[in-house]
Amino acid sequence: MRKPRDFDAELKALEEKARELKTRKVQQLGELVVATGADQLSTDELAGALVAIAETKDISKREAWAERGVMFFESRSRRTAPTSQRNLRSAQAQLGSTQSPAGGTGSQ
Incomplete structure (x- = not known):
């Protein structure tokens, strides 16, 4: 049983x-x-x-804020990430990735 x-x-x-x-x-x-x-x-x-x-319901404002937030986190991570991680992030950006370096969407 x-x-x-x-x-x-x-x-x-x-x-x-x-x-x-x-x-x-x-x-x-x-x-x-x-x-x-x-x-x-x-x-x-x-x-x-x-x-x-x-x-705020204005989608363009929210998108602009989200973009600014992504830039904030990327600038912080560039200062602290080893060179190999910086190169990975720049390669992701060139490929047109919309995800943040941590794999999230930049909002919670």
Whole structure:
């Protein structure tokens, strides 16, 4: 006879994993604020800017912001990446790759 599944233990493990992912997301967002220099803004200014961005439906503006974000991350990675990685990224850009060097799309 098969051993019955322990749904409570599985649920608890999933809840813990969800907590860890949320914690990591919050930490990464904080790091992003610091890396971009947005930590120099007041809380009200930062919140207002984020609300305005989240409410924007203009696709061209969103694409321009995404492109600027990709350029920001690429410029940071060029400063820290070894030469071989820089060459790989430049080859990807020449091939017309729309993905960021980390393999994501540049937005979350």
